Amino acid sequence: MSNLKLKIAYDGTSYVGWQRQATGSSVQGCVEAVLGEIEGSSVIAVGAGRTDAGVHALGQVANVRLRRRMAVGSVIRAVNSRLPKDIRVVDAEIVQDSFHARFDATAKVYRYRLIHGEVMNPFARRYGWWQRAEFDTERMNEAGQLLVGEHDFASFQAAGSSTDTTVRRLFSLSVTRAQAGQLWSEDDELGDMTIIEVRGSGFLRHMVRVIVGSLVQVGVGRWDNTDIERALVACDRALAGPTAPPQGLFLMRVDYE
Amino acid sequence: MSNLKLKIAYDGTSYVGWQRQATGSSVQGCVEAVLGEIEGSSVIAVGAGRTDAGVHALGQVANVRLRRRMAVGSVIRAVNSRLPKDIRVVDAEIVQDSFHARFDATAKVYRYRLIHGEVMNPFARRYGWWQRAEFDTERMNEAGQLLVGEHDFASFQAAGSSTDTTVRRLFSLSVTRAQAGQLWSEDDELGDMTIIEVRGSGFLRHMVRVIVGSLVQVGVGRWDNTDIERALVACDRALAGPTAPPQGLFLMRVDYE
Known part of the structure; x- marks a missing residue:
């Protein structure tokens, strides 16, 4: 199990915000769907903070726990090749198990x-x-x-x-x-x-x-x-x-x- | 009758290009529709050059002949308040009758x-x-x-x-x-x-x-x-x-x- 810290940039124009919501497409939902595909089971991306509908990010941070072992560069490429073009993982690193993107900010x-x-x-x-x-x-x-x-x-x-x-x-x-x-x-x-x-x-x-x-x-x-x-x-x-x-x-x- | 020279900026992402086409929404079509509303009859906007689908402009030039006499500032405001947000007339001036945006470029x-x-x-x-x-x-x-x-x-x-x-x-x-x-x-x-x-x-x-x-x-x-x-x-x-x-x-x- 590795704890991955992701730095994410997105054009928020088309999203209901970072957080998953019933009312529409969220950035968190897109990131989790793509990581879930790679992992082969559902994952949770913990974001540092919510951003409202239409708000953008250059440096949102999220962490996800993955069972699959992959080089960080491979994760970035695999995720970005599947994400919509208005969301991109710009950086990633393996961090301590205890790291929590929201509580540790x-x-x-x-x-x-x-x-x-x-x-x-x-x-x-x-x-x-x-x-x-x-x-x-x-x-x-x-x-x-x-x-x-x-x-x-x-x-x-x-x-x-x-x-x-x-x-x-x-x-x-x-x-x-x-x-x-x-x-x-x-x-x-x-x-x-x-x-x-x-x-x-x-x-x-x-x-x-x-x-x-x-x-x-x-x-x-x-x-x-x-x-x-x-x-x-x-x-x-x-x-x-x-x-x-x-x-x-x-x-x-x-x-x- | 006055000959108006317009400087036009547009985000071309959503358009089939400058020129009117049967296949979709064009920048020329939008500009002509709005000027036609103001004029009360159909007008033709002669563009300096075609731009292809998805190509942008900061300084496209077009000329239109209008019968209605309006101050240039009023035309700019009236047109911009009606145009879609991805097209804007950024400047306008009354020019000689003989001015032709394409031939004179x-x-x-x-x-x-x-x-x-x-x-x-x-x-x-x-x-x-x-x-x-x-x-x-x-x-x-x-x-x-x-x-x-x-x-x-x-x-x-x-x-x-x-x-x-x-x-x-x-x-x-x-x-x-x-x-x-x-x-x-x-x-x-x-x-x-x-x-x-x-x-x-x-x-x-x-x-x-x-x-x-x-x-x-x-x-x-x-x-x-x-x-x-x-x-x-x-x-x-x-x-x-x-x-x-x-x-x-x-x-x-x-x-x-």
Whole structure:
């Protein structure tokens, strides 16, 4: 029996999210089906975290226990040759039996892409949130620092969520401006972007997207620091900003000890 | 009556190409349908060039004659609010009555993206040709220079094409290495890319894709300069390389006097 740690990238556009659900095709379901074929019996892929419908990942982590002995490179090739093209295992390693992708995670890094431009970039529409308005990136970054640290993030989660505790630790948050990449470099109209990156111990449902929606209010000048502070203290979803759409969000990395 | 010059970007994944066809949805068909709604009668959008099924554009140019007088900004907004999300008019201007998007074009610039990596990048799969092999970019660039100038490109077109003449002028060709953009910068496994850019007076059907397929043969060391020269001189499709798939190709720009 070997415990395999997988690093998985996926375009979440066509999926109900990481987690298996009755309502549609999930990334976890696809990965388990393919590994089950190779193993010859059903397997469970434990993911580091759920991602919502339409959310992407460059570095989701999952672990699976396999009886069959295979070289890691062979597993990667066998799995990728069977997976749909929008999901890929990008790395794999054999880890200690005790390793658990969810319980052992010490931090997760998410990135959100806001694409600027007078006209929506048709190539970025699946991978960012289009914004016609200009942002004050510095003010967003400053306001975002108020969320760093250990806080009760009850205002910053999907309405109606129930969890044991809504206290989470945000290690860092940065708001930066970037070019939208090589493909678009000749065409200024197709825009540049604002990237919001957060690293935290764990995240409530929709937490990153509500943080993004709130910082956008600051970016366009509708809110200032006091609105962010008020929302945080209130522990009331109604006081935070709108939930940013899923297609701009990427799970970049999961950290372990 | 005003003659409107439109600059159009589109993700070609879901289309049979620029040109109206009985077999499926075309970009031209979508643009004409939307402009026809605004105009109140059918219109014709003359495109600078056809793009094949699955080929993208950042700077396709078309002209349309409209009876209705509207400010250019209003046309852009009205059209974009009705177009599918994978097509966008990124710019528009009123031009002389005599302007014709196809006949007046003096050059077109195409770019082809080859994405490198041990594992296919799920975000690049619709916008590049995945390559596991490493390329010798310098040798590709050197071989590509043999195609620059006025030549009979009969070897470098889709088999069975019929045109008056297969002589075309290639103004420039460059093969360069680039990073795959901001989104992927943290994950080396998700790769960098080779970009082949060509500028020419006009292109035969599949010409850019056959050039790319041929230069890839050079890049992996299977061919050298003499193979490219032989293919060019032969005027025989069988001597050129395979046709590269459409999803890596972008019409970047159309030049006018």
